[in-house]
Amino acid sequence: MPTALITGATSGIGAAFAARLARDGRDLVLVARDGERLEAAASGHREHGVSADVLVADLSTADGRDRVVARLTDPDxxxxxxxxxxxxxxxxxxxxxxxxxxxxxxxxxxxxxxQLTRAALPGMVERGRGAVVNVSSMLGFATGSSSTYVAEKAWVTVFTEGLAGTLAGTGVRALVLCPGFVRTEFHERAGLEMGEPKGLMWLDAERVVEECLADLARGKVVSVPSPQYKAIAAWMDLMPRPVLRRLFAVGERRRNR
Ligand SMILES: NC(=O)c1ccc[n+]([C@@H]2O[C@H](COP(=O)([O-])OP(=O)(O)OC[C@H]3O[C@@H](n4cnc5c(N)ncnc54)[C@H](OP(=O)(O)O)[C@@H]3O)[C@@H](O)[C@H]2O)c1
Structure with a gap:
């Protein structure tokens, strides 16, 4: 089976991708910083009869990214x-x-x-098959927030949408996943107080991944899991940018008080 490389594969959405793809029979390369946790995850996935390699890399460093690039460009x-x-x-x-x-x-x-997308695509295009899934966020649709995270996710979304057009006719696809709130370690790691992660607006990582892979199979470019977040994304699409900007600015001012 074709191999999948997943970054951030030890927790939350990345762990759910790895579990689902292992069940599908995909060989895996798992990337994260914590080697022990990577090994534990990999040995669990191997129980499905797939191979699971671990690659310890801090993707915020040039050295860590270079090691993953080397694996993505290995012709063998x-x-x-x-x-x-x-x-x-x-x-x-x-x-x-x-x-x-x-x-x-x-x-x-x-x-x-x-960097990882640029490294992976030439081989995929040459082979005439493959896909890149970039995990963005609903926040990538937001404007008027001073958070660099929002701007970074907007970049991921716009970048991937452009990529999908570039790849048309190559047999290779690009999809951007834009989840809302997902129960993972994400908010706790950031030190964000979110209260109890329950209710309609909190999704499980497994569901997010199922919907994403179904959208990828359907040839969709933007995947927004769940009807509730689809409705919000459609509403944000209709809103003029100045209105969205003002709404987010009000939220920011309240937060700053
Ligand atoms: N949870 C949400 O509500 C939510 C909503 C929208 C979008 N997202 C996006 O979903 C993606 C996955 O987040 P998650 O919620 O699943 O978070 P998570 O549970 O905190 O998992 C993050 C994963 O990334 C790895 N990681 C963190 N920093 C890294 C680094 N510098 N280099 C390599 N790996 C690193 C972590 O492992 P190590 O610590 O071992 O490196 C872990 O495996 C993120 O892109 C996030 O922005 C999340």
Whole structure:
């Protein structure tokens, strides 16, 4: 079976991708920073009879990204599905955030997506098959927030939509996944107080992944899991940018009080 490389494969959405793809019989390459956790995840996936390699890499560093690029461009071990999933945010507002931490976040959320996609695609196009799934966010549709995370996810969404057009007719696809709130370690890692993650607006990672892979099979370019978030995305599409900007600015001002 074609091999899938998943970044951020030890937790949340990335772990759900790995579990589902292993059940489908895909060989895996799992990327994250915590080697022990990667090994534990890989041995679980091997129970499905697939191979699961681990690649310890910090994607916010050039060295970490280079190691993943080397694996993606290995002609003897082609990767036909790249899931750029690893991502992070932080609770500090732009003017208070540590500039070095902002740059590291940018390199994880943007530079790694660009560099890994650029490395993986030539081989896929040459073979005439494959796909890149980039994990963005509903927040990528937002405008008027000063969060660099929002701008980074907007970049991932626009970048992937453009890529899908470029790839037309090559046999290779690009899809951007734009989830709303998902129960993972994401908010806790960022130190964000979210309250109890329950109710209509909180989704399970497994469901997000199921809907994403179904959308990929259907040839969709943008995947927004769940009817509730589809409705919000459609509403945001209809809103003029100045209105959205004002709405988000009001939210920001309330947060700043
Ligand atoms: N949860 C949500 O509500 C939500 C909503 C919309 C979009 N998203 C997006 O979904 C994606 C996955 O997030 P999640 O919610 O599943 O988060 P999560 O549970 O915190 O998982 C993050 C994964 O990324 C890895 N990772 C973090 N920093 C890394 C780095 N510098 N280099 C390599 N790997 C790194 C982590 O492993 P290590 O710590 O071992 O490296 C972990 O495997 C992200 O792109 C996020 O922006 C999440």
């Amino acid at each position: 071990a082609p990767v036909d599905l790249l899931v750029n999933n690893a991502g992070a945010t932080q609770r500090h507002r732009f003017l208070e955030a540590d500039p070095a931490a902002l740059l590291a976040q940018h390199d994880l959320n943007v530079t790694a997506v660009l």
